[in-house]
Amino acid sequence: MTALKADPKPVLVFDSGIGGLTVLREARVLMPERSFIYVADDAGFPYGDWDEEPLKRRIIDLFVTLFAEYDPEAVIIACSTAFTLAGADLRATFPDMRFIGTVPAxxxxxxxxxxxxxxxxxxxxxxxxxxxxxxxxxxxxxxxxxxxxxxxxxxxxxxxxxxxxxxxxxxxxxxxxxxxxxxxxxxxxxxxxxxxxxxxxxxxxxxxxxxxxxxxPAEAIARQARRMVPMVEGRSTQADLAVFTSGDPGFATRRLMQGFGLSMGEPVYSQQNQGVLFP
Missing domain, CATH: 3.40.50.1860 (Rossmann fold)
Structure with missing residues (x-):
């Protein structure tokens, strides 16, 4: 009996809101074998209103939860503010993870x-x-x-x-x-x-x-992701997900996600805050 081949690990696309959909759109074209998880930290949006240290701690704490939940192959941080602030700390905290960042072109x-x-x-x-x-x-x-x-x-x-x-x-x-x-x-x-x-x-x-x-910048980010993410045979059977830290992105946003072919995932909870939804 032939064993079933495991699905390729997903690629996680992270942004403070829904702007990173521009990057997701390009990444899907270049990585058709992968499934995607789009994570919007809408509970923390906009990042421009945050002081640096609390925002950095928030992002790192959030990724602890995301990695435990989804075990992605790689992460595209589709947010210049998040990557320029926390990119080095994320790579130091999670040295085995591939991070593809967004910087001004x-x-x-x-x-x-x-x-x-x-x-x-x-x-x-x-x-x-x-x-x-x-x-x-x-x-x-x-x-x-x-x-x-x-x-x-x-x-x-x-x-x-x-x-x-x-x-x-x-x-x-x-x-x-x-x-x-x-x-x-x-x-x-x-x-x-x-x-x-x-x-x-x-x-x-x-x-x-x-x-x-x-x-x-979207196309260049997607090309860099394709260079860093191993190409594998077969194609994922998993649905692409959209995950929002607020747990309630609203009707218009849900419709937008459906238009992008994304199913709504479960809200993101913080392991380090004893299961409390991200504020």
């Missing part, structure tokens, strides 16, 4: 710009992180880089994804600082340094004062 922007004026549209946490400034120093030293930390754009994106579209003026206020004109040269590339933002790309193009190249 400053290097490709510096390679593609013609004017030398680049803007990085990010969350306030990503803008202030030393990791981001190191990327600029390493790869964009000859460019004029404008860092724009939007306080509200991730929230606006979450509303937009769910079908609650806000007035143009609210979006324009957030992206206007990206556009710099200086002595005849002006911004020609804007790095979307938050996985929520590509969902708004068409809005940005429509409202921009002049055409620019908007760099979406």
């Amino acid at each position: 400053i290097k490709p922007a510096a390679e593609r710009t013609r004017s030398g004026h680049i803007s990085v549209l990010a969350t306030p946490g990503t803008v202030k992180r030393a990791y981001t400034h190191d990327l600029i120093q390493s790869f964009a030293g000859q460019c004029h880089v404008k860092l724009v930390g939007s306080q509200n754009l991730a929230r606006l994106a979450e509303c937009y994804i769910r079908g609650d579209v806000k007035p143009d003026a609210e979006f324009l206020e957030e992206i206007a600082p990206c556009f710099v004109s200086d002595y005849g040269s002006r911004t020609d590339i804007v790095v979307l340094a938050c996985t929520h933002y590509p969902f708004l790309a068409n809005v940005f193009r429509r409202l921009a004062p002049w055409p620019v190249d908007w760099i979406d």
